[in-house]
Every structure is written in structure tokens, then in C-alpha cells.
Amino acid sequence: MDGIDRSPLSEDDFALVHALQLHPRASWSGLAPVLGAAPATLARRWARLHGSGHAWISTYPVVREDAMQVALVEVDCAPGRLDAVAATLDSEPSVMTIEYAARGRDLLLTVNAASFAALSGLVLDRIGRIEGVASARTHLASRVHREGSGWRLDALDARQVAAVRALRRADTGPPGPPVDLRGPVYRPLVQELGADGRASAAVLAQRAGRPASTVRRQLAALVRSRSLVFRCEIAQLLTRWPICVTWWIGLPTAGVEDAVRRVRTDPRVRLCLSLTGPENLLITAWTHSLGELVGMQSALERDLPDARIADTSVILRTRKRMGWLLHPDGRCTGRGVPVFGG
Numbered sequence: 001m002d003g004i005d006r007s008p009l010s011e012d013d014f015a016l017v018h019a020l021q022l023h024p025r026a027s028w029s030g031l032a033p034v035l036g037a038a039p040a041t042l043a044r045r046w047a048r049l050h051g052s053g054h055a056w057i058s059t060y061p062v063v064r065e066d067a068m069q070v071a072l073v074e075v076d077c078a079p080g081r082l083d084a085v086a087a088t089l090d091s092e093p094s095v096m097t098i099e100y101a102a103r104g105r106d107l108l109l110t111v112n113a114a115s116f117a118a119l120s121g122l123v124l125d126r127i128g129r130i131e132g133v134a135s136a137r138t139h140l141a142s143r144v145h146r147e148g149s150g151w152r153l154d155a156l157d158a159r160q161v162a163a164v165r166a167l168r169r170a171d172t173g174p175p176g177p178p179v180d181l182r183g184p185v186y187r188p189l190v191q192e193l194g195a196d197g198r199a200s201a202a203v204l205a206q207r208a209g210r211p212a213s214t215v216r217r218q219l220a221a222l223v224r225s226r227s228l229v230f231r232c233e234i235a236q237l238l239t240r241w242p243i244c245v246t247w248w249i250g251l252p253t254a255g256v257e258d259a260v261r262r263v264r265t266d267p268r269v270r271l272c273l274s275l276t277g278p279e280n281l282l283i284t285a286w287t288h289s290l291g292e293l294v295g296m297q298s299a300l301e302r303d304l305p306d307a308r309i310a311d312t313s314v315i316l317r318t319r320k321r322m323g324w325l326l327h328p329d330g331r332c333t334g335r336g337v338p339v340f341g342g
Contacts (some may be wrong), residue, residue, distance in 0.1 A: 008238070009049075009054060009238055011155065012035075012037070012045065013045065013049060013054070013055075014153055014155035015035055015155040015156055015160075016031075016035060016042060016045055016046060016049070017049070017055050017153060017155070017232060017234050018152060018153040018154070018155040018156045019031050019034065019035060019156065019160070019164050020046075020055070020057070020232035021149075021151075021152050021153065021231075021232045022152070022156075022161065022164040022165060022168060023164050023165075023167055023168035023171070024057050024197060024198065024230035024231065024232045025171070025197070025198055025223070025230055026164065026167055026168065026171065027039075027171075028040070028042040028043050028046075030167045030171070031164070031167070033163075034160050034163045034164055034167070035160070052331065053235065053327065053331030053332040053333060053334060054234065054235050054238060054331055054332075055232065055233065055234050055235070055332075056197075056232075056233050056324060056332040057196070057197030057198055057230060057231065057232055057233070058197065058229075058230075058231045058233055058321070058322040058323065058324060058339075059190070059193045059194050059197045059228055059229060059230050059231070059339075060096070060194075060228070060229050060231075060322055060323065060339040061181050061190075061227065061228060061229070061339075062226060062227055062228065062229055063112070063144045063147075064178075068112055068113070068114060069112065069113045069114070069115060069116055069118070069119040069140070069141075070110070070111070070112050070140075070141040070144060070273070071110075071111050071112075071119060071123070071138050071139060071140050071141055072108065072109070072110060072111075072138070072139040072141070072273070072275070072282065073108075073109040073111055073123060073127060073136055073137070073138050073139075074101075074104070074105035074107075074108060074109075074136065074137040074138075074139075075105060075106055075107040075108075075109060075127065075133060075135075075136050076105060076106050076133075076134045076135045076136075077106045077107070077132050077133060077134055078132050078133075078134050081131070081132025081133075082100075082106050082107070082132075084131070084132050085106075085107070085130055085131075085132045085133055086098055086100075086107060086319055088130050088131075089107075089109065089127070089130070089320075090319070090320060090325055090337070091337055092126065092127075092337070093323070093337050093338055093339065094111050094112055094113055094118075094122050094126075095109050095110075095111050095127075095320070096110045096111060096112055096320075096321075096322050096323060096339050097109065097110035097318070097320055097321050097322060098318070098319040098320040099244075099315045099316075099317070099318050099319065100315065100316045100317045100318075100319065101246075101313045101314070101315060101316065102313060102314040102315070102316050103313060103314075104311055104313055105137075105313070108246065108313065108315070109127070111123070111127075112339065114182075119140075123136060123138050139275045139276065139277060139279070139282070140275065140276045140277075141273045141274065141275055141282075142273075142274045142275065142276055143273065143274040144272075144273055145260045145263075145264065145272040145273065145274065146263075146264055146269060146270075146271060146272040147270070147271055148231060148233075148270050148271065148321075148322070149229050149230075149231040151267075151269075151270045151286070152267065153234070153239070154267075172223050172224060173220075173224055174224070175224060175225070175226050176221060176224035176225050176226075177225060178225050178226075178227050179221060179222055179225045179227050181227055181228065185218060186218065186222055188208045189204055189208060189215070189218060189219060189222060190222075190228060190338075191338055192204050192207050192208060193228065193230075194323065194336065194338035194339065195336065195338075197230050197231075201215045201216040201219050202215075204219060231322065233321065233322070233324070233332070235326075235329065235330040235331045235332070236286065236318070236330045237329050237330045238329075238330070239286070240288055241268065241286035241287055241288055242286075242288075243286065243287045243288070243289060243290060243292075243293055243314065244270075244284065244285075244286055244287075244314070244315040244318070245284070245285055245287060245293050245296075245312060245313065245314050245315065246271075246282065246283070246284045246312075246313045246315065247282070247283045247284075247285075247297065247300065247309055247311070247312055247313075248279040248282055248309070248310045248311040248312075248313070249279060249280075249281040249282070249283065249300075249304070249307050249308065249309050249310065250278050250279050250280060250281075250307065250308040250310055251280055251281050251304065251306060251307050251308075252306055253280070255304070255306050255307075256274060256280065256281060259281060259304050259307065260272060260274075260281075262303050262304065263283055263300075266285070266296075268285040268286055268287055268296065269283060269284070269285045270284045270285060270286055271283070271284035272284075278310070279310045279311070281307075283300075290314075293312075293314070297309065297312060318330065320337075322339055323336045323337050323338060323339040324336040325337075
């Protein structure tokens with residue numbers, strides 16, 4: 001046995017996760033008529049999925065060009081030092097995601113920082129000085145076109161999707177002004193939501209040592225601000241898309257926007273970034289199989305005739321995703337580091 005948990009999830013499980021992808025903080029009473037189950041049943045189902053690590057909620061700041069720097073860092077390790085380097089990176093809050101790659105680099109990191117100077121310090125002074133790191137190559141993201149919070153299962157029908165979206169609009173209200181996630185008012189709430197993205201105002205108030213009525217107002221303002229992403233994750237190897245691949249693509253600058261429009265229509269795409277450098281577009285997708293991966297690459301080459309695919313990197317294993325450490329089978333271990341780059 002390989003030690004990987006491949007316990008099947010039911011169609012009801014997938015439907016609940018899909019609904020929480022659309023509205024991660026939806027109430028069980030709100031979802032009950034959409035999913036055809038009692039609120040208590042949905043609560044028990046989520047407790048089981050969350051407790052087993054099959055599904056969980058991540059929270060992290062929205063990437064704004066004037067407030068956060070995001071980069072991809074390729075790391076090569078000295079012989080025999082790969083796991084030790086990865087273990088050191090586990091506890092680094094600015095390292096959001098750690099992936100083992102099949103070729104071209106030992107580790108692929110997604111990192112964030114509050115400024116360009118902070119990002120430089122992260123790469124040069126922290127990552128670059130870890131014992132066992134042989135080299136690191138940094139690709140700066142100039143724009144985030146799509147990220148994992150927009151990826152969806154296909155467990156709900158169109159009517160159910162519309163109902164959950166309507167519920168979210170009713171629950172969150174119209175967008176409000178941005179809030180200071182690093183300031184004394186919201187930072188404690190952001191940190192607590194990093195550990196439990198579905199925590200209620202009452203629970204947050206208890207943990208933060210504030211009146212419940214105050215936290216209720218602050219939480220509503222935080223949600224309306226759209227400053228924080230709430231993202232429902234699922235163990236990838238238990239989905240119909242167990243293969244993760246990243247393409248590094250070079251395009252004429254004038255062709256990037258058209259390429260992004262085409263790519264964003266593909267539901268398999270999890271991440272799409274504009275990068276600095278000759279490979280100025282990065283695409284990450286989840287696919288059914290290696291055969292489908294090859295077919296998707298052929299479609300990219302056909303649909304983007306001016307593109308040059310410089311590298312195709314299959315991800316062998318994800319060790320950390322948006323701050324949460326994962327089992328080899330992709331389940332969440334329950335151990336996380338808040339994603340709040342310095």
C-alpha cells in the first residue's frame with residue numbers, strides 16, 4: 001500500500017463542497033433548500049469532510065497591485081536536502097504554496113510580500129540562505145488573471161449554482177470600501193479566520209476578546225470590503241482532476257490579453273499569471289489524466305499560434321497550499337500558517 005487515502009466522496013459531499021466554493025460562509029439553513037438536506041445534516045457532513053481533511057476553507061488577502069507582490073520561485077536543492085528545505089519552508093508565512101515538480105526544478109513556490117523590498121528580502125535573505133538551497137530563480141507576477149478561488153467542481157446544476165450565488169449576494173450585500181487588514185482592528189479577525197474561515201462572529205469575538213456586537217459589525221465590513229478571499233478547497237486526488245500541470249509560456253506582449261481571455265474560459269485552469277521575463281504567461285491546470293494534459297497543451301498551441309511553450313511542469317505532489325500543510329494524498333493535515341506576507 002502507498003499510504004494514500006483514496007476513500008471515495010459521495011455525490012452529496014461534492015455538492016456541498018461545490019456550494020461552499022460559491023459561498024464559503026453560507027449558513028446551513030440557507031443551503032438546505034438548495035441541496036435538499038436538513039441544516040443539521042449539512043453541518044454534520046461538513047464536520048466529517050473538514051475533520052478528515054478532505055475539504056477545508058482557506059483565507060488570504062486579495063492580491064492588489066499596490067498592496068502586495070506575488071512571485072513564483074523555482075528552487076533547486078543540494079543532493080539529499082530536498083525534504084529538509086521543504087520542511088523549513090513549511091513555517092514561512094510568506095510562502096503560500098510548496099509543490100514538488102517533475103522536472104526543471106525541485107520545488108516550485110508561490111510567495112507573497114507586502115512590498116517589492118519585502119519580496120526581495122524574502123527571496124535573497126530567507127529562502128536563498130536556507131541550508132541546502134543550491135539556487136533559486138524568481139518570476140515576478142505583474143498581474144493575477146485567475147487563481148484557485150475561481151476553480152469549481154461540477155457537482156451542482158445551473159439552477160443550484162444560481163441559487164447559491166443569489167444567497168451569497170443577499171448575505172454579503174453590496175461591495176464596501178477596502179479595509180486595512182494589517183491594522184489593529186482587522187488583523188486579529190484575519191488571523192482567526194485564517195485558522196477557521198467559517199468561524200462565526202460569536203466565536204471570533206470570544207477568541208479576539210471583543211464584544212460580539214462589535215465583531216459582528218467588523219466582520220460584516222470585512223466581508224463587504226472584498227479585501228479577503230474565502231476559498232473552499234478539496235483534496236485534489238479525490239477529484240476527477242488528479243493531475244496538476246504548469247505551463248511557462250512566452251508571448252508577444254500585445255497578445256497576452258487575448259490569450260488570457262481564451263484561457264479563462266477553460267474550467268480546468270486554476271492559475272493564470274502575467275510574469276516578467278521572456279516567459280511572460282503562466283498557466284496551471286488540473287486535468288483528468290496525462291493524456292488530457294497533452295491534449296490541452298495541443299489546444300493551447302493551436303489557439304495561441306504566437307505562443308512558445310517554454311516548459312511543461314507536472315506537479316508530483318503539493319506539500320502546502322495557501323498556507324495549509326497537506327498529506328501526500330492531498331488531504332489537509334489541519335496544520336496551517338496564516339498567509340500574510342511580510
